[in-house]
Amino acid sequence: MSQAIYLDCHAGIAGDMILAGLIDLGANPNYITEALSQLPLDTFDLSFNHVNKKGIHAQHLTINIEESHHHRTAQHIFSMIENSTLPQRVKSRSTAIFNVIAEAEAKIHGMNIADVHFHEVGAMDSIIDIIGSCLALEDLNIEHIYCSAIPTGHCKVNIAHGLYPVPAPATAEILKGIPLASLDVASEMTTPTGAGFAKSLATQFGPLPACTMTEIGYGAGTKDFDFPNVLRIIQFEENQNTQDYVQVLETQLDDMPAEMLGHFIEDALSQGALDVYYTPITMKKSRPAVQLSVICPLSKASFFENYILRHTSSLGVRSYSVRRTILDRDFTTIDTDYGKVTIKLGILADKVIKAKPEFSDLQAIADRTQLPLQQIYQHVMSQIEHLK
Structure with missing residues (x-):
């Protein structure tokens, strides 16, 4: 079974609360500090200590940094991560968070x-x-992240460009498409870092999913209120397969050239859509047409609604949430007579029930060897039966 966490953001979410909560959950601070020390960063020191937040025993993070005058652009941070020795999934997740905030x-x-x-x-x-x-x-070893609705609080804060209302401009932009929770507190409860983490990595927003909890961690915020200012992180094992919710957007088109329809699919997928497809239909006056369907994460529903209206001839979009069940997935590489081929695995109840080669690998082999693609496919399929 895969491991998952639920971010209970009843008091908002910030970067220090996330890291402290994960340490309280059981992550090894020495592993984290050692990995961070390998990066070209200023000299720093991390310290974790327990504090009491209105009766809740929570982990608190303090970062001590030597004064620095470095100016870091988004490109500098992306390059630092890419050129590091961090695990690949750490690179991907970190880059995704920074990219959302940079956008x-x-x-x-x-x-x-x-x-x-x-x-x-x-x-x-x-x-x-x-x-x-x-x-x-x-x-x-957390595979999936779920998150509650997020409160922002209300007040005005000083940022680099002056006094702005909460949520701050970057936080507000990031939180578009994410369900917000009401919290009548005159304070900034969610930061751009916290919002970026949730927007980038959470696959579902809403109540705690049906699960059996295994561990609970608490990450303390820096401020004190008349309620526990903590981020609660709940760890649980997911069942045989993963269930979550996605958004389905639909519109009907009878006045777009085929070339533009094809371009839209490629463009939408590059923007983060999970799937895009057309279905032939007949519209009023017996006109041949297509129904455009875009499937996307809940957090990007608003983005793709606007994207469809801007980049197609549509005058309106239907939108609804659906639950999906997906197999756990993994990848392995096998040696064949034609070279190495990546195999995608579909896993149910810790057992591989599907195995298929990456088609791009087969295409590359066909281009290199000038052999029929069908011949290569049949040969590779005969070699992966033992994986099931």
Whole structure:
């Protein structure tokens, strides 16, 4: 069974709360500190200690950093992560979080993502929060992340560009498409780092899914209120397969050229859609047409609704949530007479029930050897039966 966590954001979410909560859950702080120390960062020290937040025994993170005058752009951070020796999943998750925050900053300031200078996320403590949290997920072998609705609080905060209302501009941009919770507190309860973590990595937002809890960790915030200012992180084992919710967007088109329809599929997939397809239909006046269907994460529903309206001839979009059940997936590589081939595995109840070769690998072999693709496919399929 795969491991999953649920982020209970009843008091908001911030980067230090996430990392502290994962340490409280059981992640090894020495592993995290050692991995972070391999990066080209300023000298730092992490300390974790327990505090009491209105009766809740929670882990609190303190980061001590030597004063630095480094200016970090998004591109600098992406390159640092890519060129590091971090585990691949840590690289992917960290990059995804920074990319979401960079996109928000770029939109707000009207500039390219690569040129964004992070005011908060580029600071050392936020880099440590994000990469450290992804290292903690790796140490705990967390496959999937679920998240509650997120409260923002209300007040005004000083940011690099002046006094702004909560949620701050970057936080508000990131939280588009994510369900928000009401919390009448005159304070900033969710930061760009916390919002970026949830937006990038959570596959489902809403109540705690049906599960059997195995561990619970508490990450303390820095402020004190008349309620426990903690992020509760619940760890649980997922059942034989994974269930979550996705958004289905539909519209009917009878006035778009085929070339533009094909371009839209490629474009939407590159923007993060889970699937895009057309279904032939007949519309009014017996016109041949297609129904466009886009499946996307719940958090990107608003983005793709607007994307369809901007990039197709549609005047309206239908949108609804559906539950899906998916097999756990893994990859392995096998040696064949034609070279190495990546195999995708579908797993149910810890047993491989499906195995299929990556088609791009087969195409590359066919191009290199000039052999029929069907011959290569049949040969590889005969070699992977033992994986089931």
